Amino acid sequence: MSEVWSAAGLTVQVAEPAQEVYESLVAQDAPAKLAAKDPTLWGPDAQPEAAVRLGWVDTFERSRALIPQLAELRDELADLDHVVLAGMGGSSLAPEVITRTLGKALTVLDTTDPGQVRAALGDRLERTVVVVASKSGSTIETDSHRRAYWQAFLDAGLTPAEAGRHFVVVTDPGSPLSAVAQEMGAFVILADPDVGGRYSALTAFGLVPSALAGVDIAELIDQAAEFAPSIGQAEENPALALGAALSRAHYAALADDGSGLTGLGDWAEQLIAESTGKESKGLLPVVIETPTSPIAKTDHTAIVTMGGSLYAKTIPGSGVQPDISVNGPLGAQFLCWEAATAFAGKALSINPFDQPNVTESKENTARILESGLPSAEPDFVDGAVIGYGVGGSLEAAIRLLFTDQGYVAIMAYLDRFADAEIATLRELVATESGLPTTFGWAPRFLHSTGQFHKGGPQVGAFLQITGTPAEDLAVPGKPYTFGQLQAAQAAGDRLALASRQRPLLHLHLTDRNAGIKQLLGALKSS
Known part of the structure; x- marks a missing residue:
């Protein structure tokens, strides 16, 4: 039976409450310590960082x-x-x-x-x-x-x-x-x-x-001020219930429930992934288009709906029964998810405030901007798509990438407005692979899920998509262009992923429009 926690107009409902985790956090005085901004909550190794990162509490x-x-x-x-x-x-x-x-x-x-x-x-x-x-x-x-x-x-x-x-x-x-x-x-x-x-x-x-x-x-x-007192409570603590439930999952499929909050999943994705994806641990958020979108649900996947007003375990008109629902005003949502992530970090025994692997791709990018892009011979050329990392045809390369992996991460170094159609690839890959599948626009994902890719459980397979720009643009006062910077960021991230020996397929689109249609067509026909 699901349980409900409410405070200041925000409600968290969990189908299978993590009662043992909740009670363990209470026994460790986690709510009171977080409310007091006590940096010792996450252990001695995290204390120096936590001491200067708890201002968000108030x-x-x-x-x-x-x-x-x-x-x-x-x-x-x-x-x-x-x-x-x-x-x-x-x-x-x-x-x-x-x-x-x-x-x-x-x-x-x-x-x-x-x-x-x-x-x-x-x-x-x-x-x-x-x-x-x-x-x-x-x-x-x-x-x-x-x-x-x-x-x-x-x-x-x-x-x-x-x-x-x-x-x-x-x-x-x-x-x-x-x-x-x-x-x-x-x-x-x-x-x-x-x-x-x-x-x-x-x-x-x-x-x-x-x-x-x-x-x-x-x-x-x-809204945040009204919700704030609840994070220090041992009982009726929505953030604690949410954090405890999230800490038990390997994947969290995040979806707007259509009740008024738009894009909250993208924000929560970077908060959760960058905060928990380290020391080979962590929870990978999977932002999905609607509550009914394909997610390749596993035994360790929690479906989480997020909204502004709906409160029910079944989303009207869709038949979806989420594992977790979080409904309430936006200011309270921000504080609830931040506190829940901090509680989940405690439950996972990690520091939720550092990002030890984010600088790796940045440093690789800086070196490549100085020395130039590393040369590589393509494994195949198929129409407007050049492939690196897996031999054969486009269809064969994609199928090999999906074999026996924990999740698939699609990383698009493209224009998220002009090339927006490529985002539909996430649903196609999730359906074809049978795996939890994320989609990230680059380089924004490098500042969020990029930490999880390197520091979280090493079970992912990675599909990087780059494209030749129609026209480049200079970065004033710098010896490189935006196109060169974008290419260096992609190459720097490839180096970071390759060093972990994870499956990585790099597809470069010589003609973006044609390449996107070709890639989507390959998935639809496979």
């Missing part, structure tokens, strides 16, 4: 100071009504969920694809304000976006002083980007330094672009 209270500041800034920039967010991972996914859910327009630029960057630069430039968001201040993608927009404003005839007015920079105190922003004459908003990027939904990273786009951020803060 950061919403400090974020109240942003409300009048952002209202004033929005008035000052009233003529700039096209908001572009240049950010990666946690810096971009939360505001994307907030604005999509609340019906506000926000252009999220979290790519190095030259076509997608060029399209953004050509859209209402004279009315654009660019929010440059980077916690470290050294994120290569975000720095490249900043350079491209700065040059575009100058090319449009703006003076440096005029161009600076088109930028709002969100970063940590003392970061390199803070100094650059002052030189640019940009508006600077400093974020809470004691919050990691993937836990930053209710900090300046989530709230600044959302407020500039027209969101009432006070409502989100109020």
Whole structure:
């Protein structure tokens, strides 16, 4: 029989509650320690990191100071009504969920694809304000976006002083980007330094672009504040129940239930995967299109529905009976999932605040940008598709990739708008392979599931898709283009995966439109 936990309008329902895990966490005083921001909860090895990463537990209270500041800034920039967010991972996914859910327009630029960057630069430039968001201040993608927009404003005839007015920079105190922003004459908003990027939904990273786009951020803060007392309770603790249930699963299929929250699964994916995928442990989130989409369910897969209002174990009209449902207001959802992930980390005996393998692909990328792409002979050429990693034809290579693997990860280094059709590959692969299948747009996934790919259980098979851009685009002030950066990121990630001797098929599309149709056709006919 399912059980229900509720607080502040948010409800978690679990079909098979993890009662033993729940009670064990209570016995270890986990709720009270988390509420008190006690860094010892995850053990001595995690303590130094946790000591400077627990600000998210009550950061919403400090974020109240942003409300009048952002209202004033929005008035000052009233003529700039096209908001572009240049950010990666946690810096971009939360505001994307907030604005999509609340019906506000926000252009999220979290790519190095030259076509997608060029399209953004050509859209209402004279009315654009660019929010440059980077916690470290050294994120290569975000720095490249900043350079491209700065040059575009100058090319449009703006003076440096005029161009600076088109930028709002969100970063940590003392970061390199803070100094650059002052030189640019940009508006600077400093974020809470004691919050990691993937836990930053209710900090300046989530709230600044959302407020500039027209969101009432006070409502989100109020929702989180109302939910917050429940995370320290031993009983009636929705976040604890969710974390305990998640810790028992190997895969979590995340789906919007159609009741008002849009894209929350993408945000939860990066939070869970990057937080738990390490030490050969972890829970892999699988974002699915609808609750009825193919997921290749295993004995260790939990179907999780997420929404704003529906509360029932059966989703009306679909016949779906989720293992876990989480329903409630968005501000409470953010805090609930963050706390649940921290509780799951405790149950799994890992540190949920570090990301020890994320830098590996970054370092590989930096070396490749200096030395050039490694040469490789293709294993096959089939129409518009060049294949590396598995010999034979396209169809044969795909089938071999799916043999006896735990999950399949599709990684698309393409334009997520112009090449959006490739995302339908996830359902086809899940159906054909019989395996849990994820789909990630690159390089955004490198800042989320990329950690799980390297640090989590080594049971995955990887399909990387790259494509020749129709036209490249320079990164101003750098000796490389966006196309070269994108190719270096793909090659750097291939090196990281190959070092773990996991099955890896690299497909390069010499003609993107033709190659996508050919690849989808190969799956449909197999």
